[in-house]
Amino acid sequence: MLYLVRMDVKIPHDLPADVAAEIKAREKAYSQQLQHDGRWPHIWRVVGEYANYSVFDVASNDELHELLQGLPLFPYMDIQVTPLARHPSAIA
Numbered sequence: 001m002l003y004l005v006r007m008d009v010k011i012p013h014d015l016p017a018d019v020a021a022e023i024k025a026r027e028k029a030y031s032q033q034l035q036h037d038g039r040w041p042h043i044w045r046v047v048g049e050y051a052n053y054s055v056f057d058v059a060s061n062d063e064l065h066e067l068l069q070g071l072p073l074f075p076y077m078d079i080q081v082t083p084l085a086r087h088p089s090a091i092a
């Protein structure tokens with residue numbers, strides 16, 4: 001199942017810079033692991049915003065929820081999830 005996910009990152013200004021940097025490093029490693037195993041096939045920066053659009057390819061709503069909850073930046077993000085279905089005009 002495919003899901004379009006928008007993540008808006010809102011790190012509090014009073015979070016110490018070293019703490020923020022450590023969380024971002026863990027976020028990158030977590031994301032890249034899921035990209036390598038195929039469950040996070042796309043991640044794109046939204047131009048001019050601290051946000052991304054991502055596509056997840058997972059087996060269920062529950063699996064997606066587990067993955068999103070495991071994001072180190074999860075406490076500092078607003079997340080919108082759009083489930084995707086095959087378009088009848090799609091050729092691939």
Ligand SMILES: O=C(O)CC1=CCC(=O)O1
Pocket residue numbers: 007009027028029031050051052073
């Ligand atoms: O910077 C972001 O958009 C948040 C994020 C998600 C995965 C990642 O590596 O950074």
